[in-house]
Amino acid sequence: MNINNRRSICILITVLIALISGCAGQRTATKSSVVDYLYPQASKTVVQPSIPTLNIPIKVGIAFVPEQSSRSRGVNMWSGVAGGSALTEIHKSNLLEKVANNFRGLDFVSDIEVIPSAYLTAGGGFANLEQIRTIYGIDVVALVSYDQVQFTDEGLWSLTYWTLVGAYVVSGEKNDTSTMLDTAVYDIQSQKMLFRAPGTSNVKGRSTPVNLSEELRQDSIKSFEQATDKMVVNLNAQLQKFKEKIKQNLEQVKVVHREGYSGGGATDPFTMLILMLLAGVLYRLRRRALNSASLS
Template sequence: MNKRNLLKLYGLLLIFVVSLSGCASQQVNSKSSVMEYLYPNSTDTFEAPSTPNLTLPLRVGVAFVPESKDSGSSHHFWAGNLYSGGIAEAKKSQILANVSKHFSSLDFVSSIEVIPSAYLTPGGSFANLSQIKTMYGIDVMALVSYDQVQFTDEGALSLSYWTIVGAYIVSGEKNDTNTLMDTVVYDIASKKMLFRAPGTSQVSGSSTPVNLSEELRVDSIKGFELAADNMTLNLEKQLTVFKQRLKDDPNQVTISHRDGYSGGGTLDLWDCVVLLFLSLLAWQRKRALYSQELQRSF
């Protein structure tokens, strides 16, 4: 082989290596969108919310919105593995249980219902929420959504090492997992958003091409857990802000009460009896002291 043909061969190999390194980069996006669920035809229709009428104590439902149609998977070039992100149902139940704890601690909430994901129809909008309202007897719905992007990049250096040394030895991938989770609370009847609480996380790691899918799954779970923890902390803050906002601007909502409930901190019959008894004792003591003063004056 002459020198010219050898240079051509090296050139072709270089182009081949560079093209493979470009193909090796991948991005996986798994998400569920509140906007897609509530407003699937937002360009055609406009939902006009009315002033919410909150009947206390509230009955709240919590659920994950259906996964978006844009969620995708990725096929790794070297290992041949097909990977797709997303949250397992067991993890969803765990996250919803943590969200429910924050609502159950409120004195104006009477019950929490965890709604299975199967009951939420993709693009079901407020019609689907009204069906769930009838089924579970809830007033307010907390919708949880997520958006996770995992990006993997194989550089030319890692590719050359993979070619010469072997995939099991060199750790060549750079994995970045960015996660957003969001809880949006809606009054179903008025279609009015009451408040929201987001949470974010970022996880960075590396792996060999062979165990890339396993490492991405581990990073994905960790990303969801960290984002959910951050979201529940923000949810606690937003619940406090919401209560204060209702006090500062009561015109935002109208408040009514169910039979037998008149708001947190009210007195029941036994409290009234105890207070009446204590008042009577105080009155008798004051009367006795007054009589003693009269006797001294004479």
């Protein structure tokens, strides 16, 4: 082998190594933050939460906080920058409905409103929540935030990408999608957080470089759905703890019953005694009426 051939082979190997190493790893992160929404850095207002007063039954709103811009590292030679949240307004609405169902049916909740993202402004803070409170007539808001990171690495099979068939057929891209969802429930008037519940998910997949973007979008939605299901389980547990907290720590949360509210059922001993006495009286009146009818 002459010197020119050796030099050509060395240059080719160097170029291949550079291309493979340059495209070997990609990372894309998308997120939304309750802290950034409620306490923007540009605001000089100091938030001092007070003791919340819950007017039972409460009216609850639920919404995703505004999304921040995506951050990406690495470029795929076939599809450009990889990743990015696939969470559209339709997907958000479907996920929020899952969360809202945890509040529906509770005896201390009268209404639950799913609020579109358009009503929340980035860094709007509690001033924005006051506007939403006026529009929807809610007392409490459940703010949902998320943090999703997608990694893409090329395996050994990526060497076949140098053939056109390999780029379309061989699933050499290894995709990893990690998601954390969090629901933080705030009393708007007192600006006090009542409780929170997280949920996490990790989805692993493979794809060809040609359908990488499509696979990443599907993995993104799948990971959001899994994280939502886990968050719902935690939300159920936190709701029960919150109910017990209200009973045991009356100085931390003030509860006021709205006019006509009976607490979703008569459970205290005095009320039960009254109902038992009334039931006994009705039973005796019915027996007398039956006896009178039989005699006549």
